[in-house]
Amino acid sequence: MLYNEPSPLEIKVLTRRFGLPNSAHIDTYLATDGYKALRKALEMTPKDIIEEVKVSNLRGRGGAGFPVGMKWSFVPRDSPKPKYIVVNADESEPGTCKDRLLMEFDPHQLIEGMLIGALAVDAHAGYIYIRGEYRYLIDILDKAIAEAYERGYLGRNILGTGFHFDAYTHTGAGAYECGEESALLESLEGKRGVPRIRPPFPAVVGAFQCPTILNNVESFCAVPPIIRDGGKAFADLGVPKAGGTKLTCLSGHINKPGVYELPLGFPVDKMIQEVGGGIRGGKKLKAFIPGGSSCPVLTAAECEGLTMDYDAMAARKTMLGSGGVVIMDQDTDMVKAALRIMRFYAHESCGWCIPCREGTAWLRKILQRFSDGLGVRGDINLIGELAKNMLGRTFCPLGDAAALPTISIVEKFRDEFEAYLTRQPPPSRAEEPLRVIA
Amino acid sequence: MTFSTELEAKFARLLASYPPGRQRSAMIPMLMFAQDELGCVSAELVNEVARRIGVTPVQVEEVLTYYSMLHRKPLGKAHVQVCTNISCLLTGGAELWEQACSRLGIGHKEVLPDGSISLEEVECIGACSWAPAIQVNYQFHHFVTPEKLDRLLASLRNENPHAV
Numbered sequence: 001m002l003y004n005e006p007s008p009l010e011i012k013v014l015t016r017r018f019g020l021p022n023s024a025h026i027d028t029y030l031a032t033d034g035y036k037a038l039r040k041a042l043e044m045t046p047k048d049i050i051e052e053v054k055v056s057n058l059r060g061r062g063g064a065g066f067p068v069g070m071k072w073s074f075v076p077r078d079s080p081k082p083k084y085i086v087v088n089a090d091e092s093e094p095g096t097c098k099d100r101l102l103m104e105f106d107p108h109q110l111i112e113g114m115l116i117g118a119l120a121v122d123a124h125a126g127y128i129y130i131r132g133e134y135r136y137l138i139d140i141l142d143k144a145i146a147e148a149y150e151r152g153y154l155g156r157n158i159l160g161t162g163f164h165f166d167a168y169t170h171t172g173a174g175a176y177e178c179g180e181e182s183a184l185l186e187s188l189e190g191k192r193g194v195p196r197i198r199p200p201f202p203a204v205v206g207a208f209q210c211p212t213i214l215n216n217v218e219s220f221c222a223v224p225p226i227i228r229d230g231g232k233a234f235a236d237l238g239v240p241k242a243g244g245t246k247l248t249c250l251s252g253h254i255n256k257p258g259v260y261e262l263p264l265g266f267p268v269d270k271m272i273q274e275v276g277g278g279i280r281g282g283k284k285l286k287a288f289i290p291g292g293s294s295c296p297v298l299t300a301a302e303c304e305g306l307t308m309d310y311d312a313m314a315a316r317k318t319m320l321g322s323g324g325v326v327i328m329d330q331d332t333d334m335v336k337a338a339l340r341i342m343r344f345y346a347h348e349s350c351g352w353c354i355p356c357r358e359g360t361a362w363l364r365k366i367l368q369r370f371s372d373g374l375g376v377r378g379d380i381n382l383i384g385e386l387a388k389n390m391l392g393r394t395f396c397p398l399g400d401a402a403a404l405p406t407i408s409i410v411e412k413f414r415d416e417f418e419a420y421l422t423r424q425p426p427p428s429r430a431e432e433p434l435r436v437i438a
Numbered sequence: 439m440t441f442s443t444e445l446e447a448k449f450a451r452l453l454a455s456y457p458p459g460r461q462r463s464a465m466i467p468m469l470m471f472a473q474d475e476l477g478c479v480s481a482e483l484v485n486e487v488a489r490r491i492g493v494t495p496v497q498v499e500e501v502l503t504y505y506s507m508l509h510r511k512p513l514g515k516a517h518v519q520v521c522t523n524i525s526c527l528l529t530g531g532a533e534l535w536e537q538a539c540s541r542l543g544i545g546h547k548e549v550l551p552d553g554s555i556s557l558e559e560v561e562c563i564g565a566c567s568w569a570p571a572i573q574v575n576y577q578f579h580h581f582v583t584p585e586k587l588d589r590l591l592a593s594l595r596n597e598n599p600h601a602v
Contacts, residue, residue: 003568003580082457094523094562125457132470132507133563135576168455171467174507176561190465190491192504208457251525251566258567293524324566326524340527344561350504 003101004258007275011237013245014221015261018105024140026147029108035153037227041116042161044227046077049120053223055231057243062088062179062216063292063322064397065242065310068223074203075121075211084207085114085126086188086214090172090179092131093292094344095324098247098259099217103130103137106221107144111167113220115153116227117213118165125166127207128217129184132173141169176348180396181214183350194352195396218247218323238264239309246308246323253280253329268306272327279329287328287413291321293341294401296408318408334413335420338406339367345402356399359390363406373423380417384410439486445475449490461491465501469508477512506561514549514556516594519573522559525566534570534587535559541591555594 002019006012017023017032029035041049054069075083087110091099103110114126130137145167148154156164170188172178178187182196185207206212222244226234235243242264248271249259255277262271272278272285279285285300290308296318298306306312313320328337346360363386366379387403387410394400410417441449448471449464456463468487473479479502488495502508520538522531538557539545549556565571568580572587579590 091564092562095525095566096562097564097566097568100564127455131564132505133573133576170455170463171470173466173470173505175505187466188463189460190462190493190501192501208460249567251569252528257569289524324525326528326566328528332528337524337527340522340524344523347561 002105004256007256007258007260009266009270009275010261011245011263012261013225013234013237014102014109014218014247015105017109018101023105024107024144026108026144026151029106030151033228034108035112037224038112038115038153039159041119041227042159042163044119046120046122049116049227052227052231053120056222056226056234057231057238057241058219058222058226058234059242059310060216061218061222061246061323063093063294063319065320068215068219071203071215072117072120072213074201075213076204077122079211081210082125082208083118083121083123084210084212085117085121085123086185086202086207086212087114087126087128087217087220088179088181088184088214089128089130089134089137089217090184091134091217091322092176092179093294093322093324094341095249095251095289095292095326096322097249097251098323100134100137101259102217102221102247103134104140107141108148109221109224110141110217111144111148111154113223114167115158115165116223117215117220119163121211121213123213124164125168127168127170127188129170129172129178129188131178132171135171138169138171145169175350176344177350177396177398180398183396184214185212192350194350197395216322239307239311242310246320248275248308248323248325250276250325250327252325252327253283253332254278254327255280262308264309265312266308268303268308271308271325272303276327279327281329283329283331285327286330286332287334287337287409289324289326289328289405291319292324293326293344293405294397295319295321296404297412298408299412334409334416335367335371338409339364339371341405341409342367342402345398349398349402353394353396353399355390355393356402359386359399360402362386363402370417370420373420375417375420377421380410380414383417439482441472442475445471453490462493462497465491465493465498466505466508469498469502473508478509480510512549512553515554516574517556517558518591518594519558519560519563521561521563521565521569521571521573523562525562526570529569530584531570534572534582534584537584537587538591541588550595554596555591 058068059065175193177183178193183193187193202212202214288298310320342364346364349360351357387406390399390403452464484498488498520535572579
């Protein structure tokens with residue numbers, strides 16, 4: 001059963017099988033063009049496969065938006081080392097719940113995407129790294145993998161072509177940081193999920209120190225439609241520099257929260273009003289997170305004329321991110337929102353880089369103090385300064401992910417922080433010796 | 439240490455899933471699946487996993503302390519995880535967390551004396567569009583209301599709602 005009603009405004013490419021009876025079963029998949037793209041790819045040269053993905057203008061769907069075809073082209077095909085496919089299914093970005101559905105309702109599309117990636121770089125094994133909380137998906141994927149072996153789409157001599165590929169599921173155990181590609185690779189090797197220094201990038205030195213294609217679930221799921229119907233057809237759905245559709249997760253103060261597949265370049269206003277049914281309780285929009293809590297927050301005014309597209313978001317100094325759209329209405333307490341976001345990053349910082357480990361912990365303490373009514377005027381600037389000192393000073397993007405939304409909230413909603421200064425602390429906290437910073 | 443036949447089969451499959459010499463990769467999945475069966479990661483389990491993948495026990499300990507879903511002490515039979523991250527916060531998740539604490543009289547990562555329920559305030563569990571969300575063990579509960587939460591806690595305690 002689907003989690004939310006589809007919207008008539010959706011363009012269903014990756015989600016076209018959602019809602020079909022028994023949609024996860026291989027028979028349903030085969031009856032709806034399943035594994036046709038694999039058959040086509042088996043006749044293509046690796047160069048042509050990568051070229052088709054480049055033509056599609058598919059950009060990474062995990063958050064960074066790096067062109068997928070280009071990423072694949074960095075893998076040294078002639079390297080004597082084995083190559084690997086790794087699927088990032090560690091979906092943990094707050095506001096994001098789309099990969100879960102792709103795996104639950106159409107696991108074979110993901111497997112087919114992995115197989116095509118394997119043909120492109122001559123890989124013979126692939127791992128789906130699934131966050132620990134998504135245990136039920138391991139059962140679904142293991143079943144789908146078993147079906148694929150049984151029908152000759154996985155294993156030795158795939159479809160009689162001599163090509164061989166094995167696919168495995170691998171569970172995480174609760175760590176946001178493992179969604180970062182190099183930390184994920186460490187975790188896959190049975191280690192703490194701390195990031196690696198790059199370069200070398202995973203395309204050259206990835207899983208088990210070998211060349212690796214590492215992409216988000218949604219990126220791999222886009223590959224079968226691209227190969228089947230051509231890269232151009234996919235590209236044409238989107239905008240010039242970003243092809244296709246994006247699964248968008250609407251959450252927060254919205255009438256019809258849910259996951260919707262919308263073409264790149266979809267207007268934000270139309271998305272909120274028509275796809276999402278408007279703001280709850282007829283209220284007004286106050287703040288908008290475009291793609292997960294790591295993105296700088298936009299005000300309602302900044303959303304005017306905005307479209308859901310990588311470059312349009314970059315022009316407003318934010319990111320399309322993972323597609324986790326969070327809607328905040330006029331009554332949202334932005335100090336509390338900033339605190340909750342920072343509590344998350346402080347909890348998830350792996351501790352490897354000092355600016356992130358210390359920065360997130362201190363920002364959490366200062367925001368907590370502020371939210372408790374114990375803040376002082378100097379804290380407002382201090383929050384911004386501390387956050388800015390984290391930017392670009394860490395091995396992985398978690399430091400930036402914590403700093404960027406915080407800077408945007410303090411700058412854009414400074415009046416709310418000022419208003420907190422006039423609040424009386426609760427009696428239980430009034431005597432606490434917390435004012436260590438003047 | 440002996441495990442159920444299902445778990446042994448899972449271990450065998452895991453150990454065969456990674457390239458030769460890379461059996462250490464099986465560590466985290468082995469700990470997770472074993473924890474599901476045994477209730478927690480005991481010192482005995484650490485030693486056993488270390489032995490099977492060819493590392494020292496301290497190498498396993500170093501890893502397990504990093505991951506929030508691996509526990510050294512047993513949790514409740516029902517581990518109730520309330521998300522209060524941003525999407526859940528906006529839709530009442532923080533209030534649900536307060537409600538769960540006050541109804542059960544326990545706090546973050548605490549277990550009821552009878553071992554039936556444990557509580558944890560968790561970070562985003564990937565149910566943002568169906569917030570507020572709770573996970574009981576691995577089971578998701580979406581669009582949780584205060585009434586639904588009371589009913590859920592009552593059924594987990596196997597008592598009538600008035601006793602919760």
